[in-house]
Amino acid sequence: MKKVKSALEIALEKTKDQAPAEDADREDKGERSKYIKAAVSLARSFLQEEINKEKVKENISRYPSEVQKESLDSFVQEIINNMNLSSTPRVLDATTYLYGDEKTKKLCNEAQKLYEQFWEQKEERKAKLQETIEESMRNEFAHKGIKGKAIKGFNIKRTKKWQEFSAQIEEEFKHLMENFRKELLKQ
Numbered sequence: 001m002k003k004v005k006s007a008l009e010i011a012l013e014k015t016k017d018q019a020p021a022e023d024a025d026r027e028d029k030g031e032r033s034k035y036i037k038a039a040v041s042l043a044r045s046f047l048q049e050e051i052n053k054e055k056v057k058e059n060i061s062r063y064p065s066e067v068q069k070e071s072l073d074s075f076v077q078e079i080i081n082n083m084n085l086s087s088t089p090r091v092l093d094a095t096t097y098l099y100g101d102e103k104t105k106k107l108c109n110e111a112q113k114l115y116e117q118f119w120e121q122k123e124e125r126k127a128k129l130q131e132t133i134e135e136s137m138r139n140e141f142a143h144k145g146i147k148g149k150a151i152k153g154f155n156i157k158r159t160k161k162w163q164e165f166s167a168q169i170e171e172e173f174k175h176l177m178e179n180f181r182k183e184l185l186k187q
Contacts, residue, residue, distance in 0.1 A: 032070065035063050039071035043078030046094065047087060053094040072098060080181050085173045088115045095184065104184065111180040118176060122169050129165055130156055
């Protein structure tokens with residue numbers, strides 16, 4: 001008499017050859033994920049100025065060839081998305097260095113020009129704010145009977161007006177760079 005197989009046994013027989021392939025696929029995704037996370041970690045270290053662009057290229061070149069492009073893209077995406085006014089020149093330089101293609105060079109050159117124009121405008125606005133705050137403080141001190149140059153060179157960076165100004169400048173810059181981010185990241 002022949003043994004009757006259960007539905008589970010039949011399903012297991014049909015899928016026994018597929019299971020190793022699925023396991024290998026899962027392992028591959030896990031391995032890829034490990035390198036992507038490492039690239040993102042490199043990006044954070046780069047943004048904190050703990051490593052330079054050459055070290056980044058050297059590290060990513062040690063990754064398996066099948067994950068290098070994806071890892072490089074993840075690195076660049078992370079530094080571009082977290083770029084701020086002060087890190088822009090370094091980020092643009094690294095992006096150009098790591099990709100090296102003409103389209104990236106052109107985009108980064110355009111972004112650099114925008115950055116330089118914006119930086120100049122920021123410095124002009126900062127100087128005006130410095131004058132306004134100093135004048136306000138001179139008047140306040142004069143009202144209290146303090147005269148002279150007691151506030152000459154006063155550090156405005158701790159004032160509320162400066163903090164508001166800085167936040168506004170960063171927001172304006174992020175908005176200005178949005179098209180650059182979109183164009184570069186869609187490559």
